[in-house]
Each structure stands twice: as structure tokens, then as C-alpha cells.
Amino acid sequence: MSSTSAESGAAVAPAAAPAAPPPAPPVAYPPLQGSELVLGTIALSLATFMNVLDTSIANVSIPAISGDMGVSPAQGTWVITSFAVANAISVPLTGWLTQRFGQVRLFTISVLLFVFASWLCGLAPNIGVLIACRVLQGLVAGPMIPLSQTLLLASYPRAKAGTAMAMWAITVLVAPVAGPLLGGWITDNISWPWIFYINIPVGLFAAALTWSIYHKRDPGPRRVPLDRVGLVLLVLFVGAMQIMIDKGKELDWFASGQIITLAIVSGVSFMFFLAWELTDKHPIVDLRLFGRRNFLMGTTALSIAYGLFFGNVVLLPLWLQQYMGYTATWAGLATAPVGLLAIVLSPWVGKNVGRIDPRRLATVAFTGFGIVLWMRSHFNAQADFETILIPTVLQGAAMAFFFIPLQAILFSGLEPERMPSAAGLSNFVRITAGAVGTSLFTTLWESRATLHHAQLSESVNRGNGAAMQTLEQLTTSGMNNEQALATINRTIDQQAYTMAVTDLFYLSALMFLLLIGFVWLTKPRLNAAAGGGGAH
Numbered sequence: 001m002s003s004t005s006a007e008s009g010a011a012v013a014p015a016a017a018p019a020a021p022p023p024a025p026p027v028a029y030p031p032l033q034g035s036e037l038v039l040g041t042i043a044l045s046l047a048t049f050m051n052v053l054d055t056s057i058a059n060v061s062i063p064a065i066s067g068d069m070g071v072s073p074a075q076g077t078w079v080i081t082s083f084a085v086a087n088a089i090s091v092p093l094t095g096w097l098t099q100r101f102g103q104v105r106l107f108t109i110s111v112l113l114f115v116f117a118s119w120l121c122g123l124a125p126n127i128g129v130l131i132a133c134r135v136l137q138g139l140v141a142g143p144m145i146p147l148s149q150t151l152l153l154a155s156y157p158r159a160k161a162g163t164a165m166a167m168w169a170i171t172v173l174v175a176p177v178a179g180p181l182l183g184g185w186i187t188d189n190i191s192w193p194w195i196f197y198i199n200i201p202v203g204l205f206a207a208a209l210t211w212s213i214y215h216k217r218d219p220g221p222r223r224v225p226l227d228r229v230g231l232v233l234l235v236l237f238v239g240a241m242q243i244m245i246d247k248g249k250e251l252d253w254f255a256s257g258q259i260i261t262l263a264i265v266s267g268v269s270f271m272f273f274l275a276w277e278l279t280d281k282h283p284i285v286d287l288r289l290f291g292r293r294n295f296l297m298g299t300t301a302l303s304i305a306y307g308l309f310f311g312n313v314v315l316l317p318l319w320l321q322q323y324m325g326y327t328a329t330w331a332g333l334a335t336a337p338v339g340l341l342a343i344v345l346s347p348w349v350g351k352n353v354g355r356i357d358p359r360r361l362a363t364v365a366f367t368g369f370g371i372v373l374w375m376r377s378h379f380n381a382q383a384d385f386e387t388i389l390i391p392t393v394l395q396g397a398a399m400a401f402f403f404i405p406l407q408a409i410l411f412s413g414l415e416p417e418r419m420p421s422a423a424g425l426s427n428f429v430r431i432t433a434g435a436v437g438t439s440l441f442t443t444l445w446e447s448r449a450t451l452h453h454a455q456l457s458e459s460v461n462r463g464n465g466a467a468m469q470t471l472e473q474l475t476t477s478g479m480n481n482e483q484a485l486a487t488i489n490r491t492i493d494q495q496a497y498t499m500a501v502t503d504l505f506y507l508s509a510l511m512f513l514l515l516i517g518f519v520w521l522t523k524p525r526l527n528a529a530a531g532g533g534g535a536h
Contacts, residue, residue, distance in 0.1 A: 032155045036213050040155050041164070043209035044148040045171045047111050050202050051144045052175035054083070054118075054137070057183035061192045068192070069127045082131045083138040085242040088431060089235055090142025092285045094424030096224065097143055103420065104218035107147040108211045113140035115203035122193035145172070146423035149407075151214060153419070159354060162404055166350030169403030174339035181332030227284035230277050234284065237269035241432075245439045253443070286421040289414075297522045298410025299426045301515055305366065305402065306430045307437030308508050312373065314438045315445060319501045320388070323494045324381070334388050341396030349404050358405035358412075362519045365405065366512045368398030373509035377502045381494050412524035441504060448500035449493075456492045 032040055058065070058079055066076030097106055117137035124130035152164040186194050244262035251259050277283040290296045317335055320326040326334065349361060375391040407426075414422050475484050 031157045031160075032213070037155055039209055040213045041152065041167050043206045043213065044152050044155075045167050046202055047107075047144055047206040047210070048148045048168060049171040049175050050199050050206070051114065051141050052172055053179045053182070054141070054196075054199065055087070055175075055179070057179040057195050058083075061183050061187045061195055064187045064192045065127075065130070069130070071127045076127070078127070078131050079134055080246070082134040083141075084246060084435060085239050086135045086138025087141050088138075088242050088428065088435070089238045090139045091146065091431060092234065092238075092424050092428040093231075094143045094146040094427075095286055095418075095421030096226070096284050098147070098420040099222050099224045102218045102221045103147060103151065104211070104214040105221070106143050107151060107214075108207050110140050110142075110144045110147070111203050111207040111210070114144065115200050115207070118196040118199035118203070121196040143424070146420065146427050149423045149427075150419050151210075154217070160351070162350035162353035162408065163347060164350070165353070165404045165407050166346040166400075169399075169407070170339070170343055170346050172403065174342065178336065178339075181336055184332060225282040227277075227280055227282055230273065230280060230284040233269050233273040233276060237266055237273050238432075240266035240269065242435060245435050248439055249443050249446070285425060286418065287425075289418065289422055289425055292413065294412045294522050294524055295410050295414070295422060295426070297518065298406055298412075298524075299429050301362070301518045301522075302403075302406040302410065302426065303429045303433035304518075305369070305406070305512065305515055307433035307440075308511055309369070309402075309437075310434035311437035311441030312376075312505070312508055315441050315501060315504065316376075318442070318445075319497060323497045324383075330385075334385065335392055337389065337393050338395050338399065340393060342399040343396075345397055345400035346404065349400050353404050353408050358408040358524050359519050359522060361401050361405035362409070363516050365398050365401035366516045366519070368401065369395070370509045370512040372398060373505045373512065377506035377509060379498065379502055379505070381498045406519075409519070409522050409524045412522075444504060445497070445500050448503050449497045452499045453492055453496035456496055457489075 031037070062076040062079060065079060066072060069076075100106075101109070114137060117133055117140060120133040121130060121137060124133055149165075149168050152168050153161050156164040183195050186192070186198070240262045244259055244266060247262075248259055253259055254263070274287065277285055277287045290299075313335070317326075317331040320331040320334055353361060372391045372395045375394075379388070410426055411419070411422060470488065479487065
């Protein structure tokens with residue numbers, strides 16, 4: 001991917017202004033070599049890791065933040081929601097912003113503003129200021145992930161584009177797992193503002209290194225029209241949808257007038273957004289990319305799989321902490337090793353994605369996820385640490401085969417000038433799918449647990465000898481009748497939520513296996529697998 005993609009009109013419709021002169025062909029910059037290639041990869045990976053880490057690092061700190069600022073935990077969750085809404089809005093704008101400011105300039109400015117917003121978050125004196133700073137942080141974070149992706153592709157020869165994607169995939173997949181563990185440790189041992197302050201040295205180093213290496217590979221900005229109507233519709237559609245997703249469980253979904261209103265606003269805005277963007281000469285989001293089979297199928301498969309993956313990433317530590325007696329640190333230790341095999345195997349996948357059909361590699365990923373989740377579907381309330389850890393370690397192998405082949409498929413055949421828009425749009429759909437997956441999985445978990453609890457409770461009656469014997473043993477040990485029943489109810493809760501989580505693990509395993517057929521509807525070009533045919 002040449003950095004000139006920024007100036008080639010990634011978000012501009014192919015049929016723009018018949019009288020206008022044709023755009024100059026993109027300049028093909030040579031790949032980086034030696035120390036510049038290594039340092040460039042490190043800089044871009046650090047910026048990506050910092051960005052993705054911030055989507056999850058605050059989750060475990062909400063109780064501490066809420067307590068310090070004198071607000072309820074429900075109000076404290078807006079620290080997460082505000083970042084997610086702003087980020088979801090800005091990600092699909094990457095194509096237009098790249099043209100307007102230049103690829104390298106936009107990335108560097110985004111990283112520096114992210115550092116500044118992180119500093120402000122740590123200094124925030126009250127919840128209102130903190131939420132405003134998180135909105136700023138989310139807005140400036142949007143272009144960072146898509147541009148880190150395209151800049152990495154520009155740094156490597158086409159034959160090694162898979163290696164570039166391997167480096168990128170490791171950071172994107174490991175950071176959400178490391179976030180809660182790191183956030184919990186910082187909150188427990190230092191103080192919550194430091195979950196934001198740690199971004200400052202990392203971001204400044206990444207920005208300085210990126211600019212020193214890439215600034216000569218960016219011809220600069222190009223004035224392009226701003227699709228103001230499309231922007232307003234995008235903000236309404238994405239903002240209402242993201243708030244609906246984040247607050248749905250808390251407000252009991254469509255039993256709430258607020259959720260119904262948000263759903264209507266999001267749905268109507270989305271329909272107008274589609275109609276406008278597909279007919280405007282200079283759309284702010286290039287929806288015509290979905291007219292390409294590889295992009296449509298690849299993005300859909302990637303997004304559904306990521307929603308399943310992220311939903312399970314959130315669910316497992318919740319179950320461990322709430323119903324298996326794990327502390328935040330031990331829950332982190334049970335989930336963190338997921339990155340081990342991913343780090344080991346990703347370079348091999350990246351090296352071979354241009355030689356092996358990426359559909360075969362994606363099939364390995366989905367089969368691996370299916371096996372891991374099938375193993376988890378056999379968990380019970382007596383599962384020990386080793387039993388929980390084994391599928392976690394094995395999942396790393398599936399992760400190594402996940403991102404790189406699917407990215408290769410969706411980028412296959414794309415022209416260089418459309419790569420920033422493609423990266424922004426695919427990442428937007430993926431991030432949204434992750435949010436939907438998280439909300440859907442936690443809601444289904446509660447629903448299935450309620451069902452199992454009701455079924456299990458029915459067996460606690462005078463006709464059940466075992467239940468009566470347990471009740472008698474508890475009262476004999478010194479408990480009164482109410483305390484004994486409360487103890488039995490806690491045991492039923494543990495069983496119900498364990499049965500519910502294994503239900504979802506089993507459902508996820510089946511869905512991953514179904515996605516295998518979906519991947520084979522694509523037709524990627526092998527010789528351009530990782531680079532999408534137009535990466536350079």
C-alpha cells in the first residue's frame with residue numbers, strides 16, 4: 001500500500017465529475033529495508049497496541065473510578081461507552097481524512113492527540129470532564145488502526161505483506177486480553193489515572209519514530225469536498241446504535257422507551273445514509289466497496305467471527321470472577337496465555353499466506369475456534385485451573401490463522417487508492433460487531449442463566465431427598481432455615497450460570513463451523529493475498 005493512497009481519493013466515487021481531469025497515478029514507494037523496516041514495524045505496532053488496549057483497559061477500573069468521583073457504577077460505564085461511540089464514528093472517516101491531511105500526517109497527528117487526550121483523562125477532576133476527554137480520545141483514535149494497517153503493508157514487499165499483517169494481527173488480538181489484566185493490576189497497585197498515563201511515553205515514542213521513518217513517503221494533503229450530509233447521518237446512525245448496544249442490557253432493551261427511540265433514530269438514519277452515500281459523487285464512506293465479492297464476504301466473515309471471539313473473550317473472565325471464585329488477577333492469568341501460540345505461529349502464517357489459499361488458512365482458524373469452544377462447552381462448576389487453561393492456550397493457534405487470511409481475502413484485488421477506505425470500513429464493521437457480540441453474549445448469558453435457575457430450583461422441594469438432606473446438614477451446622485436456603489440458592493446460581501456459559505460456548509462452536517462455508521464463497525487472488533493486489 002503506497003502512502004499515496006491518501007491522495008488518490010479512497011473515498012471518492014469512481015464516476016466523479018466527468019469534466020474533471022483524471023487523477024495522477026499513485027506513486028509507488030519502495031519497501032523499507034533493514035533497521036527502518038524493523039523500527040517502523042515496532043512504531044506502528046506500539047501505536048496499534050496502545051489504541052486497542054484502551055478499548056478494554058478501563059473496564060475493570062470502573063468501580064474505582066466511580067467511587068473516586070462519587071457516581072454510581074452505571075454512570076461510570078459511560079467512561080467506556082463514550083470512547084466506543086466516538087471511536088465507532090471516526091473509524092469509517094479514515095478514507096476521507098487520509099485524503100484531506102495525508103496518510104502519515106494523519107496517523108502521527110492522531111497518535112499525538114491520543115496522547116494528549118490520555119493525559120487529560122488522567123487529570124479529569126470529575127466524571128463529566130472524564131467522559132468529554134474519553135470522547136476526544138475515541139475520536140482521534142479512529143484513523144490509527146486502519147492507517148497502521150496500510151502503512152505496514154506499504155513498508156513490506158508484496159511477497160512479505162503477510163508478515164506485515166502478522167505483526168498487526170498479533171497486536172489487535174492480544175491487546176484486548178492484556179487490557180483487563182493490566183488495568184486491574186494498575187488500579188489495585190497504583191491508581192486508576194495511570195491506566196491513561198501509561199499511553200504518554202508509548203505514544204510519544206511511536207509518533208516520533210513513525211514520523212522520522214515515514215514522513216518522506218507522504219506527498220501531503222489534497223483538498224476534497226466534505227460530504228456534510230453523509231457525516232451528519234453517520235454520526236446519528238452510529239452514535240444511536242452504539243449507545244443502544246451499550247445501554248440495552250442495563251435498560252432492559254426494548255422494554256425501555258429510550259432504547260426504542262435510539263433504535264428508530266439509528267434505523268432511519270442508516271437507511272438515509274445508505275441512499276445518500278451510494279448516490280453522492282464524493283461520499284464520506286465508500287460503500288461501493290461492498291459491491292466487490294471478496295470485500296463483502298471477507299468483511300462479513302471477519303466481523304461475525306470477531307463478534308463471536310470478542311463476546312467469548314468478555315464472557316470467560318466474567319464467569320470466572322463472579323461464579324468460580326477467581327480474583328481479577330487469576331482470571332487474567334487464565335486468559336492471558338491466549339497470545340502465546342498466536343505470537344509463535346503468526347509469522348509462519350504471514351509468510352505463507354501468499355502461497356497457500358487464504359480460504360484454507362481461514363478454515364483452520366474457524367475449525368480451531370470451534371474445537372476450543374467445544375472443549376469449553378464441557379466445563380462445569382468443578383473445573384480446575386488447568387482444565388480452563390488448556391483451551392485458552394490452544395485458542396492462540398486459531399488466532400494466528402484468523403486475522404491474516406481474512407484480511408488477505410477482503411483486500412484481494414483492491415486498487416491502492418481504495419485501500420485506506422477499505423481498511424477504515426472493514427475495521428468499522430469489525431469493531432461494531434465486537435460491540436454487538438459483547439452485548440448480545442452478556443444478555444443471552446443472563447437469559448439462559450435465569451432459565452436454568454428456574455429449572456434447577458424446581459427440584460428443590462420436599463419430594464427431593466438429596467435436597468432435603470443438604471438442607472438438614474446446613475441447619476445442623478448452625479445455619480437457620482433462611483441462611484441454609486440462601487446457601488443452596490448460591491449453589492444453584494453457580495450451576496445455572498455455568499450451564500448458561502457452556503450453552504453459549506457450544507453455540508459459538510457451531511457458528512464458527514458454519515462460517516467455514518461462508519469463507520469459500522470468496523475468490524481471492526493467491527499472488528496478491530496479503531497485499532490485496534494493490535498494496536504497493
